[in-house]
Every structure is written in structure tokens, then in C-alpha cells.
Amino acid sequence: MTAVLRDLPFLEVADEVSVGRERVPLKAYQIIVWVSLSPSEVLELPPRAQCFPTILDTGHGHRFSIQDRQLTQWAGLDLRGLPARDRLRNGGRHVPVHTANLWLHANVRGKRDDLSDSPPCLVRLDRGIAVYPGQDGYPRLPLVGLGTLVRNGLYLSLDPKRCVVNRRTQDRKTKLLHWLR
Amino acid sequence: MIELTREQREALRAEKPPAVLDPGSQQTYILVRREDYERLEHLLKPDNEATAGIAPGILRSQQAFWGDLPELLAQNKLRGEWVCYYGDDRVGIGSYEGLIRECVRRGLRRDEYDLFIIEPHARPPWEPEEIDGGGHEVDDERSFDRLSHA
Numbered sequence: 001m002t003a004v005l006r007d008l009p010f011l012e013v014a015d016e017v018s019v020g021r022e023r024v025p026l027k028a029y030q031i032i033v034w035v036s037l038s039p040s041e042v043l044e045l046p047p048r049a050q051c052f053p054t055i056l057d058t059g060h061g062h063r064f065s066i067q068d069r070q071l072t073q074w075a076g077l078d079l080r081g082l083p084a085r086d087r088l089r090n091g092g093r094h095v096p097v098h099t100a101n102l103w104l105h106a107n108v109r110g111k112r113d114d115l116s117d118s119p120p121c122l123v124r125l126d127r128g129i130a131v132y133p134g135q136d137g138y139p140r141l142p143l144v145g146l147g148t149l150v151r152n153g154l155y156l157s158l159d160p161k162r163c164v165v166n167r168r169t170q171d172r173k174t175k176l177l178h179w180l181r
Numbered sequence: 182m183i184e185l186t187r188e189q190r191e192a193l194r195a196e197k198p199p200a201v202l203d204p205g206s207q208q209t210y211i212l213v214r215r216e217d218y219e220r221l222e223h224l225l226k227p228d229n230e231a232t233a234g235i236a237p238g239i240l241r242s243q244q245a246f247w248g249d250l251p252e253l254l255a256q257n258k259l260r261g262e263w264v265c266y267y268g269d270d271r272v273g274i275g276s277y278e279g280l281i282r283e284c285v286r287r288g289l290r291r292d293e294y295d296l297f298i299i300e301p302h303a304r305p306p307w308e309p310e311e312i313d314g315g316g317h318e319v320d321d322e323r324s325f326d327r328l329s330h331a
Contacts, residue, residue: 096234
């Protein structure tokens with residue numbers, strides 16, 4: 001088992017998060033996870049790859065959504081290097097879906113914005129990433145959907161008393177219990 | 182528009198699906214009702230609105246995967262595995278990373294191949310999926326209360 005998020009805190013009040021020189025407001029109860037993106041043929045994330053905050057949004061119907069501006073400025077990627085593979089419809093509008101790999105950064109236990117030195121975890125995106133035109137301002141922060149966790153066999157647990165979440169890969173006990181069912 | 186004679190109409194009723202032969206070119210045509218054609222039209226035109234913007238090599242790979250999917254699903258041991266197509270050619274079945282490495286080793290460009298999980302799919306990969314975007318935000322507890330009691 002590999003713990004990816006360790007006692008990652010979320011707040012019950014509004015807050016903000018810094019991305020480069022930008023300070024982005026956060027609403028209460030938003031779970032922030034730090035990620036990187038790469039072209040899908042990149043299987044080892046370069047050490048200098050840019051990382052940025054996203055909202056873990058279990059109500060989001062796609063795997064990963066981001067504004068084109070955020071893709072360029074926050075992820076440091078050129079859309080021309082990510083071929084289009086699909087489109088989706090959100091509220092009647094078509095949004096292009098591009099190939100990419102998502103990398104999840106482990107946090108320092110108990111710290112939301114301090115990242116651990118351990119290598120980031122590759123998250124395979126079977127449906128690619130939706131890239132929204134920036135003029136609409138949606139999504140305000142990139143969104144990671146529940147399907148991404150499910151498709152990558154990641155376990156998520158939430159401790160409401162301490163307001164923390166933990167995410168990990170499958171451990172031996174879980175494998176055994178799954179096999180016995 | 183070509184109008185059918187009574188004899189032709191009766192001949193067509195007897196055959197399902199109705200076929201018409203052009204004796205000059207020996208070309209056979211299958212007749213379908215307009216409503217049926219309009220339902221199928223998007224499948225016949227790979228460059229229609231549904232597929233606009235998709236890299237042609239990726240689209241061909243998706244169509245090949247879609248054609249093979251019933252055969253792949255018939256083999257239970259393959260379910261949950263990744264499969265990669267380079268146009269009509271199946272690169273392989275295995276892990277995501279292994280298949281990507283194989284494509285890189287072959288010198289394939291990323292817009293020429295695509296990868297899929299072998300599992301039942303509700304629709305072809307190139308057809309747009311309708312999603313709920315989520316990300317519904319409220320400013321604070323008081324505004325949440327206002328929404329709840331509206």
C-alpha cells in the first residue's frame with residue numbers, strides 16, 4: 001500500500017491558495033490536492049514539472065477539467081502537444097478532451113500545501129482531460145472527479161472530526177477482503 | 182428524387198433490406214428509410230460534428246477498438262486490461278505504461294494511437310459524453326442556509 005495523501009486537511013471556512021503569484025480564493029469544505037500534468041507519453045515526471053492545486057470534486061462528472069489558461073500558466077503545457085481525443089457536453093456546450101497524464105503529489109502529513117519529497121503518483125486518465133476556454137472562468141480551480149480515483153484503484157477516507165482526508169492505493173488486507181467477498 | 186413504380190415498390194417489400202442493382206455499373210444499393218438513415222448518418226461520416234477536432238489517427242484507433250470490443254469483452258480475463266490501437270492495428274494488451282513504452286519504442290506519434298480500458302462502453306469513444314460539471318460553489322454557511330430554505 002502507498003499512502004498518497006496523509007491527513008490532508010480541509011477547512012470549514014473560506015481560505016485561499018497560492019499558485020505562483022496568484023492567490024485563488026477557496027470556499028469552505030473544498031479538498032485541495034496538488035497535481036502536475038504531462039503529455040501522456042511521459043512516464044517519468046521531470047523534477048522541474050510545475051505543480052498546481054485542484055479541487056477533489058466527487059460531484060464532477062469527468063476525470064479532470066481545467067481552463068486553457070490554467071493549463072498554460074499553471075501546468076506549463078502547450079495544448080498543441082496534447083492531441084484531442086474526444087469531446088464532452090457540459091450544459092449544452094461542447095468541450096474538447098485531450099490526452100494527458102495526471103500526477104498526484106503526496107503531501108507532508110497534516111499539511112495541505114507542503115509537498116513530500118516522494119515521487120508523484122501517476123494517475124491514468126482513460127478519458128483524458130477536458131480543457132475549457134478561459135473566458136468563462138470555469139472551472140475556477142481545476143477539478144479532479146471521483147472517476148479518476150475509481151479507475152486508478154485509489155482509496156479515499158475522510159475523518160470528519162479532524163477534517164482530514166487520506167488517499168492510498170490498495171493494501172494487502174483490502175485485496176484479501178475483496179477476494180473473500 | 183427517383184420515384185418508384187408500383188412494381189418496384191412491391192419488389193422492394195419482398196426483400197429485407199431492399200437492394201437495388203444498377204445494371205450499368207453492377208453497383209448494389211441498400212435502401213433504408215430516411216428516418217433510419219438520419220439515425221445512422223453520424224456513423225457513416227467520420228468527420229461529422231461529433232468527431233470534429235479529434236486527431237484522425239486517434240479517431241481511426243477508436244473506430245478499430247469499437248469494432249473489436251465485443252470480441253475483447255468475450256474474453257473475461259482481458260476485462261480491466263488496457264488495449265492500444267495504432268489506426269487499425271492493435272499494438273497490444275497489457276499495462277498502460279507498457280503500452281505507452283511500446284508506442285514510444287516504435288516511434289509512434291501520440292496523435293496516431295489511443296489507449297482504452299477493456300470494459301463495457303455505453304457509447305463509441307468518439308461520441309461526446311454528457312457530464313455534470315460539478316464545482317457548484319457557495320460563498321459561506323449563511324448563503325448555504327439561504328439556498329437551503331429558499
